Amino acid sequence: MSDEPLLAVDGIEKHFGGITAVDGVEFEIEEGTIVGLIGPNGAGKTTTFKMLGGFLPPDAGEIRYRGTDLQDIMQPSRAEKSYFTGSAALVAGLGGLALASQSTPSTAIQAGAAAVGAGAGLGAYRGQEILKTRHFGHKYSRPFQVSRAGMMRTFQITRELEGLTVFENLLLSPKNQPGENVLKTWMRFNSVTETEAANHERAEEVLDLLDLEHLRDEYAGNLSGGQRKLLELGRVLMADPDLILLDEPVAGVNPTLSKTLLARIRDLRDQGYTFCIVEHDMDVIMNLSERIIVMHQGQKLMEGTPEEVQGNQRVIDAYLGG
């Protein structure tokens, strides 16, 4: 386990119709580093990002987080599987019952039909997985499990939850909130109030850290572009992930704020967080990253330190065309 990097990307590909968006990219991200992902428009950065977050299944290759394939991370839990199986069996059983009750109202036949129906339901559930794989082209699309496993992403165009206040946005992200089980809330479990109090405290800290206290109760929909970027980072910090995927963290943020933001990211790196950043502002990416991966036309063009990348003729050509 120890020699496995935090994130390993191995020959992933993605095709949309006839267009190849990502074509056999591979790289690794070590724990506690900041890695930049750059490339001219249409290089496939965003598509790669989506695949890392579990939002888009790769057509080929695999992504391993702490040695486990993302597709396995996203597998439904045993409880969920039995819940679906049970429901499918119940529907089929009821169907059998209804059918039988119309022809011969003999109890034995009804019970038999219900049993057959239940069996058919179980079978249908097994079949459903095969159908899913075949029709949707992927096994499981449940990216929330990737996030729970400790890898979180932000969005390029900020997607705040506009109907929630800044504070609520922050409170939303911590993992394992007992209050998200409505039964525990109704029964007034102590853990609900305790966790909520702890989260409140942490949210206040994050507000302080990002200089957003004055906007605490503002609806996120009313924030400026830069403030949204900050809030999005704050939301990720609240969840305390190990690997943070940042999509253009400083686009639209004013220079002073963006300096603080970058300083925060460096501090966090020193505390052991790992970052993978897509960013157009070259000054930012060159100053921040330890390693840079350059993509061009769906492929990895090169990988190296900022100095190596800046001096590389192929990279310059990729950017300037020709």
Place this chain on the structure above:
Amino acid sequence: MALELQLVVNGIVFGSIILLASIGLSLLYGIGDFANFAHGEFLTLGAFITFAGYVTFGLPIYVAGLMAFLFVGALGVLIDRILMTRHRDSTPIILLILTIGLALFLRAVIRLQWGDNQRTLGMPLERGTELLQGSVGWIDYGIRITSTDIAIVFLALVLATGTHLFLTRTRMGIAMRAMSDNKSLAKVAGIDTDTVMTVTWALSGALAGTGGMLLAMQTGVLFPRMGFNIVLVVFAAVILGGIGSPYGAMIGAYIIGIAQEVSVMIPGISAEYRYAFAFLIMIAVLLYKPQGLAGGRW
């Protein structure tokens, strides 16, 4: 064998009735990007206007049908001008609620005008002509078709062809398809999207009005809920064909029409559940092939 064939023929007749409604609904769905829940009421209105023309004023049935075509088409324009123009940028949810409100409103107006009781069109009864009678070995087969059935299928196909020609030959028709393809590019190209929308409402309404006339001709009875009763089947046809694709809707209408009639053959399912059967097909399509048969193509 005779029964199965007869059911298929009935399915084709029923498919022809929902064909026009499906095309209209699909056009509006594709071009305006919302589901028109008032479409059923357009059908009902078409039927009742046919009734007014044929029974109340004693006009020939086809003149009454033309009235339904024109009147419901004009109603479409009115709705667009009064209600929908201010909602061009509204979310699909607002449009959805709007059309639901519109549906309740229109149905109430129909009830106030024509009452809640069943009305009959009172077209002369006719005995169906036996077609294709004969036997193969020990199987007899034979189908009954009335001249009304033939008129329905013929009229539906004529109007569907007319719509096809409109969509492929005229500047307005092509603009409608262009807008369904890509609204912002249509604006960039200088297409007057506002007018295109109004024309779409008019066409959608006119087709639904005629569909209502066909429905009245086939069943002979009219009641305020008649359109609502089949609007789900129309939705099923549209979704099966692929939303926004009028050609898909044409295929969808016939498949749903036939499937629904043939579903009577399934043991244990009574004929009352025909509409529910269409609904089941729709759910299956939404889950496993949400882009429909046409797959987003025209």
Place this chain on the structure above:
Amino acid sequence: MALLEARDVVSGYGDVEIIHGVSIDVASDEIVSIIGPNGAGKSTLMKTLFSLVDCWDGTVTFRGEDVTHDQTSDLSRNGMCYVPQTDNVFPTLSVEENLRMGGYILGDPPKENYERIYNHFPILEERKSQQAGSMSGGQQQMLAIGRALMLDPELLLLDEPSAGLAPDLVDDVFEKIIEINEDDTAILMVEQNARKALKFSDRGYVLEMGENRFEDTGEVLLNDSKVGELYLGG
């Protein structure tokens, strides 16, 4: 006097200001390129010029008239046409129908308009009844340009005409652009492919972070090492 004059244009989306006062001139016989690194605001500038994005401040004049807040359809009618970067053809319409929609404002466009475009792009005539969505990327790009040419504009705005095209097709597209320019249509284009664009342009503007950075003839910019540095940071 220039055909198009943009002075201190400020614009953006929502409350995010992206263009912080950019000025640009295009004379009536020129090909002008706007280049610059990702996120410089090139496409936003283009959309602002064509009134697809609100202009917050500054003025845009076209043929001496103030058109800063004109409707896009009025701009098209008066001789300024725009080709978006992506999704720039109607995929389920045939090639000919696409062109017909390009001339929608004219009512039914006369035959010469089609012929002029078929002269520039013979491939479009060969495929005039094919569905646009089933053509290759290069052909779609030509169709998109052809659609905009239906109105015989004086100024054509092109947003990244080479985007997503294979390298050998890029040259084809640029050669067509020169051909169109020789037919008395001024061209203003945004390009990611900076070297190629500058090679084919009379003049170029370099944008960075929503502001003018350099402005010169194509050749001078092509050989300026500062331009390269801009792309990859200092």
Place this chain on the structure above:
Amino acid sequence: MALSGPAAFLVSMLTLGGIYAILAIGLNIQWGQTGLFNISVAAFWGIGAYTAALVSKVGGETAFSWGLPFLWVDVVGFPIPIPVAVILAAIVSGVVAVLIGIPTLRLRTDYLAIASLGLAETIRLIFLNEGWLTGGGTGSTVSNPLVDLQYTNLTLLVITLVVLGIVYWLAETGVQSPWGRALEAIRDDEEVAQALGKNTFSLKMQAFVIGSMIMGVAGALTALRLNYITPFEFIPEFTFYVWIAVIVGGSGSNRGAIIGAGFLMVLLEGPRFLSDFLPGLSGSVAADLRFLLIGLVLMLVVTYRPQGFLGDKQLMTEDNT
């Protein structure tokens, strides 16, 4: 012995208003809180009512001839086991909601609307055609222990208000909790909620099931109110009564849902009073005017004040399909 005159009318209206308020709170959890466009309210309402009617039957008359125990025995002049019937109505509605939710909750908003309308119609057909279970078109009697009481209507009103109080408390507590926050996140942007590690399908299912159970409870109360239920009490059109209450009150607000239910009662009863003043107006015309008003109000509200009295403007104006 019972109340009469205006007092009886008032009690009856308050009871009906209370039932609509319960329905509106149930819908508000689904739509206002989670963004699920459910137009099968009438279906779950009916399921609740029929469940209550079925379990109320005496031994030999029960649906399956299983001889279910007397659930509503009238011990010492007080109907003790009514809660059992109410809870059973909720459970059956909940189970049906799970089964229906599995295929439909993944659909996009407008598809969900169409699918749920189809569902409501299908369930109405089942009520109408499965005579062995529901009595078909002629309907089903409810053996209501309340009818033997001295103040039948008043007792029912008290029961309704108590249930409304409980439902309101549950909904408000839920909404204020982290659970409600997660639901709101799904309503605003499901993909973001996924990125933040929320199991959105499971949460949507919870909201759908809890909302449907509340509607089932309202159904049980309706069975008590009517004593005799037919499929025509639960036609899909009545779903829009509840929608009016939620939209006018303001999507996303439980207090709004209750206010909206009050407004709905005015809309529903207004035309009836009109017929008192205009002698020419027949009862059926008044009923038609009711639908006319409902349609008109729906259109006017979403045009001029999409957030209703107390609602959340973002919900109606942001595109989150």
